[in-house]
Amino acid sequence: MRGHAVDCRGNSPVNRAEMMARVAAHDRRWDMVVIGGGSTGIGIAVDAASRGYAVLVLEQSDFGKGTSSRSTKLIHGGVRYLQQGNITLVMEALKERGVLRQNAPHLVHDLRFIVPNYDWWEGPFYGIGLKVYDMLAGRYGFGGSRRLSRAATLQAIPTLNTEGLRGGVQYYDGQFDDARLLINLAQTAAEQGAVLLNYMPVTGLLKDGDGLLTGVVAQDLESGKQLRIGAKCVINAAGPFCDSVRRLDDPSVETMVSPSQGIHLVFDKAFLPNDTAIMVPRTPDKRVMFAIPWHGHALVGTTDTAIDDVSLEPRPLTEEIDFVLETASAYLAKAPTSADVLSMFAGIRPLVKAGAPNTASLSREHTLHIAGSGLLTIIGGKWTTYRHMAEECVNAAATLAKLEERPCVTRQLKIHGFHPRADDLGEMRGYGSDAGALDDLVRSQSQFAAPLHEALPYLAGQVVWAVRYEMARTVDDFLSRRVRATFLNARSAIAMAPRVASIMAAELGRGESWAAEQVASFTQLASGYMLSETQRQQTRPLKARRSTATGRARKRRPMRWRRPSVQKS
Numbered sequence: 065m066r067g068h069a070v071d072c073r074g075n076s077p078v079n080r081a082e083m084m085a086r087v088a089a090h091d092r093r094w095d096m097v098v099i100g101g102g103s104t105g106i107g108i109a110v111d112a113a114s115r116g117y118a119v120l121v122l123e124q125s126d127f128g129k130g131t132s133s134r135s136t137k138l139i140h141g142g143v144r145y146l147q148q149g150n151i152t153l154v155m156e157a158l159k160e161r162g163v164l165r166q167n168a169p170h171l172v173h174d175l176r177f178i179v180p181n182y183d184w185w186e187g188p189f190y191g192i193g194l195k196v197y198d199m200l201a202g203r204y205g206f207g208g209s210r211r212l213s214r215a216a217t218l219q220a221i222p223t224l225n226t227e228g229l230r231g232g233v234q235y236y237d238g239q240f241d242d243a244r245l246l247i248n249l250a251q252t253a254a255e256q257g258a259v260l261l262n263y264m265p266v267t268g269l270l271k272d273g274d275g276l277l278t279g280v281v282a283q284d285l286e287s288g289k290q291l292r293i294g295a296k297c298v299i300n301a302a303g304p305f306c307d308s309v310r311r312l313d314d315p316s317v318e319t320m321v322s323p324s325q326g327i328h329l330v331f332d333k334a335f336l337p338n339d340t341a342i343m344v345p346r347t348p349d350k351r352v353m354f355a356i357p358w359h360g361h362a363l364v365g366t367t368d369t370a371i372d373d374v375s376l377e378p379r380p381l382t383e384e385i386d387f388v389l390e391t392a393s394a395y396l397a398k399a400p401t402s403a404d405v406l407s408m409f410a411g412i413r414p415l416v417k418a419g420a421p422n423t424a425s426l427s428r429e430h431t432l433h434i435a436g437s438g439l440l441t442i443i444g445g446k447w448t449t450y451r452h453m454a455e456e457c458v459n460a461a462a463t464l465a466k467l468e469e470r471p472c473v474t475r476q477l478k479i480h481g482f483h484p485r486a487d488d489l490g491e492m493r494g495y496g497s498d499a500g501a502l503d504d505l506v507r508s509q510s511q512f513a514a515p516l517h518e519a520l521p522y523l524a525g526q527v528v529w530a531v532r533y534e535m536a537r538t539v540d541d542f543l544s545r546r547v548r549a550t551f552l553n554a555r556s557a558i559a560m561a562p563r564v565a566s567i568m569a570a571e572l573g574r575g576e577s578w579a580a581e582q583v584a585s586f587t588q589l590a591s592g593y594m595l596s597e598t599q600r601q602q603t604r605p606l607k608a609r610r611s612t613a614t615g616r617a618r619k620r621r622p623m624r625w626r627r628p629s630v631q632k633s
């Protein structure tokens with residue numbers, strides 16, 4: 065670990081005031097300034113800092129506010145890409161899956177999936193396909209796949225639709241909590257010497273007389289101050305927003321991203337009571353759909369809908385909600401209805417344009433682009449492959465900035481919170497090696513041990529922890545990304561907001577009016593995670609959904625596994 069202050073509890077110094085002080089004290093150009101605090105940008109910070117480069121990350125909102133907190137929560141090779149024959153992408157992702165489980169076992173764990181079989185061909189067909197998936201993982205393999213009888217399938221997932229069920233194929237993949245991994249990566253980067261600031265949008269780029277980039281202009285949203293920051297290399301890791309950053313460089317550039325939205329609906333655990341997920345390899349729109357147990361709830365998604373505008377708070381469309389409900393209705397004995405939706409969320413894929421008409425077939429692989437000014441843009445990829453993407457990006461940035469070459473060390477670098485026996489930590493598993501210090505904090509004052517709401521397992525002390533050690537600045541930061549209340553049960557999250565706001569106000573030295581504003585803005589934001597009355601009325605009635613879903617299910621035909629084409633990533 066590099067020589068940056070670590071407090072007496074051993075926690076990393078992810079503290080905004082200290083980060084601001086470090087920016088002020090930095091009297092030379094940064095080796096790299098990264099725009100965007102999602103998995104791509106923070107992954108780059110971990111890589112660059114651990115090689116000894118001076119790196120600063122600037123995030124316009126909270127870390128993970130964009131796509132990186134809105135994923136399906138899978139660390140996976142991607143069975144879908146195997147179907148497409150993209151063996152290079154699958155192998156790379158399976159290797160990264162293994163590396164990530166090794167370096168962050170407190171956040172990445174194995175999850176059993178079952179592909180339910182309703183047609184005679186599905187067992188042998190998916191059985192063979194998933195054996196190939198096992199093989200491609202090589203020594204990074206999780207549990208092996210195998211075919212299951214009808215009884216064994218129902219024992220694992222008792223809520224499956226039994227009508228016509230023949231059996232299933234089981235396989236294993238990785239599951240994680242995206243926003244918590246991101247916070248732990250930010251802490252890792254800080255421990256390695258990186259400086260990271262949230263609520264600091266980049267609003268302009270600085271250039272020399274030859275038009276080459278020399279730094280960025282950023283706005284501190286808390287103080288209102290503008291900062292001019294020098295950099296040897298500027299990296300655009302703004303995900304779906306990367307074209308707006310490219311336009312700061314050159315207003316006439318063609319867009320590179322084709323944004324596509326995906327949604328998830330969250331239901332009570334009763335819909336998926338065991339620790340086994342359902343994988344539907346081919347929905348009517350030729351996508352993969354998952355139903356996954358996550359934090360004591362059932363998460364179902366996703367869709368792939370081309371959209372025109374990118375926003376930090378994308379909203380699920382009624383037709384997407386219908387589609388997820390319809391697919392779930394075909395596979396679950398008790399069909400979920402719009403009244404069962406506890407929360408819903410949308411995320412935007414930053415897919416690299418390839419000229420194809422359907423976004424589901426656009427490239428998931430990442431792309432590096434270097435503009436004439438030296439602006440280095442990285443787009444695409446997946447959460448699973450963030451480390452590999454960061455390695456390539458830092459290699460390119462070091463060359464562009466004419467820095468001394470240093471090898472990447474992240475393959476072996478333990479991520480903050482690493483705990484070899486995380487299973488023993490129960491509810492606090494996600495905090496890993498911080499769980500003991502958090503427990504001390506919770507026990508230090510009786511009010512810290514008080515639950516925030518009966519529907520979710522969060523304590524008042526976690527709010528204090530998030531402000532002190534995880535750079536939470538708003539009620540949304542805490543309820544949506546330090547814990548996952550907004551994503552699990554939006555109504556309960558709204559009910560917790562006043563308590564959370566008053567604890568945060570005391571910790572941050574803010575007044576009652578700040579707390580009141582926070583409650584009002586969070587309530588408005590979290591309302592978008594619940595179905596409105598209009599949306600409830602617009603969703604198709606259960607009977608109609610059931611018959612369409614069954615009809616579609618009957619029409620299911622095997623996807624052809626394409627002959628593998630080894631592509632260069």
Ligand SMILES: Cc1cc2nc3c(=O)[nH]c(=O)nc-3n(C[C@H](O)[C@H](O)[C@H](O)COP(=O)(O)OP(=O)(O)OC[C@H]3O[C@@H](n4cnc5c(N)ncnc54)[C@H](O)[C@@H]3O)c2cc1C
Nearest residue numbers: 100102103104124130131132135136138266303326447448
């Ligand atoms: C529905 C869905 C499900 C997915 N599921 C999975 C999955 O299960 N597994 C998997 O591996 N991958 C999954 N992915 C892909 C994965 O989530 C993304 O590839 C990844 O999160 C992209 O991260 P990013 O950092 O590039 O973008 P983002 O997370 O969006 O980060 C970009 C950041 O840049 C910031 N920013 C923008 N402009 C500026 C500016 N001017 N100044 C400062 N900051 C700025 C934004 O606020 C944002 O926080 C999924 C994607 C979607 C949409």
